[in-house]
Amino acid sequence: MSRVYNFSAGPAVLPEEVLKEAQEEMLDYRGCGMSVMEMSHRSKVFQNIIDEAEADLRDLMGIPSNYKVLFLQGGASLQFSMIPMNLMKNGVADYIVTGQWAKKAYAEAQKYGKANKIASSEDKTFSYIPDCSDLAISPDADYVYICENNTIYGTKYKKLPNTKGKTLVADVSSCFLSEPVNVSDYGIIYGGVQKNIGPAGMVISIIRDDLITDDVLPGTPTMMKFKTHADAGSLYNTPNCYCIYMCGKVFKWLKKMGGLEVMKQRNEEKAKLLYDFLDQSKLFKGTVVPEDRSLMNVPFITGNADLDAKFVKESKEAGLENLKGHRTVGGMRASIYNAMPKKGVETLVAFMKKFEEENL
Numbered sequence: 001m002s003r004v005y006n007f008s009a010g011p012a013v014l015p016e017e018v019l020k021e022a023q024e025e026m027l028d029y030r031g032c033g034m035s036v037m038e039m040s041h042r043s044k045v046f047q048n049i050i051d052e053a054e055a056d057l058r059d060l061m062g063i064p065s066n067y068k069v070l071f072l073q074g075g076a077s078l079q080f081s082m083i084p085m086n087l088m089k090n091g092v093a094d095y096i097v098t099g100q101w102a103k104k105a106y107a108e109a110q111k112y113g114k115a116n117k118i119a120s121s122e123d124k125t126f127s128y129i130p131d132c133s134d135l136a137i138s139p140d141a142d143y144v145y146i147c148e149n150n151t152i153y154g155t156k157y158k159k160l161p162n163t164k165g166k167t168l169v170a171d172v173s174s175c176f177l178s179e180p181v182n183v184s185d186y187g188i189i190y191g192g193v194q195k196n197i198g199p200a201g202m203v204i205s206i207i208r209d210d211l212i213t214d215d216v217l218p219g220t221p222t223m224m225k226f227k228t229h230a231d232a233g234s235l236y237n238t239p240n241c242y243c244i245y246m247c248g249k250v251f252k253w254l255k256k257m258g259g260l261e262v263m264k265q266r267n268e269e270k271a272k273l274l275y276d277f278l279d280q281s282k283l284f285k286g287t288v289v290p291e292d293r294s295l296m297n298v299p300f301i302t303g304n305a306d307l308d309a310k311f312v313k314e315s316k317e318a319g320l321e322n323l324k325g326h327r328t329v330g331g332m333r334a335s336i337y338n339a340m341p342k343k344g345v346e347t348l349v350a351f352m353k354k355f356e357e358e359n360l
């Protein structure tokens with residue numbers, strides 16, 4: 001068996017240890033005689049799995065007791081509608097558009113009320129984060145929405161926007177658990193798990209209690225109400241049981257590694273290796289302004305589409321997979337999530353050096 005270094009933006013690399021553990025438990029989960037995939041979500045065994053996953057996540061992130069943790073389906077994209085349906089009591093929300101995902105969320109919210117674009121970085125292909133220290137926040141805004149780490153463009157908010165007292169809602173799909181956060185700064189902090197946590201097919205939404213009410217937009221389906229899932233402990237209907245189990249294993253792995261402070265250090269070290277190389281390279285160039293660079297997603301280009309294509313092809317042959325950039329940016333993108341070992345980034349940088357020597 002030979003595993004590649006997988007730089008995919010998502011679904012993405014998982015810790016090898018976690019995959020092996022899941023393999024060992026595949027046919028017989030701890031003496032149950034069945035796989036977690038085959039087990040009732042109403043069973044005591046599964047209840048333990050979901051309870052432990054939630055407790056470990058609360059521990060890792062320091063989630064205060066006045067926040068609910070919901071394990072939901074429909075990915076991050078369904079939250080684009082669930083958020084306005086549950087939160088737009090005044091029918092107004094402010095969106096900061098820093099990439100495709102924020103843009104999609106903003107477009108979706110327009111179906112349910114007045115969504116205002118209060119800042120954007122689209123003028124420069126989303127290569128920076130706009131100044132959010134003194135935005136024209138709408139006086140009656142129900143919330144201010146951001147995408148905290150922009151998976152496609154490789155930017156990250158280094159400071160949260162000044163929402164002037166309004167509820168902040170953040171999509172953290174691609175930076176979830178990459179560093180410590182102060183959950184109390186947010187009304188909702190949510191993300192699809194397939195980037196930095198587990199397999200695809202689930203979103204974790206961490207929501208302050210006062211935002212979970214029956215007062216939702218008329219016609220909101222039962223399944224789209226936060227309260228439905230909060231009241232049922234994420235077991236209103238059959239959840240993505242196997243994904244919850246895998247995420248739970250990743251939470252334990254993160255705790256064993258030392259928690260989010262340690263992950264932040266590791267992620268900074270890995271990102272520095274790559275950015276330092278890009279900053280002195282004569283062939284490759286990062287596409288993001290240095291002050292807004294993401295620790296997780298690193299887009300870069302040579303400036304020559306043929307050379308980019310050659311790089312992607314040859315890197316794949318060298319066991320470095322999924323380095324092709326998003327179609328809207330071109331070039332390359334290395335996603336270096338928690339589970340990407342430092343060795344993977346070192347191998348990538350060594351390959352880039354060699355490619356530069358051969359092609360400059």
Ligand SMILES: *Cc1c(COP(=O)(O)O)cnc(C)c1O
Pocket residue numbers: 010074075076077078101147149150151171172173174192193195
């Ligand atoms: C991948 C991604 C999404 C979409 O996630 P799905 O689970 O496929 O709906 C949304 N937001 C961000 C920031 C992402 O990276």
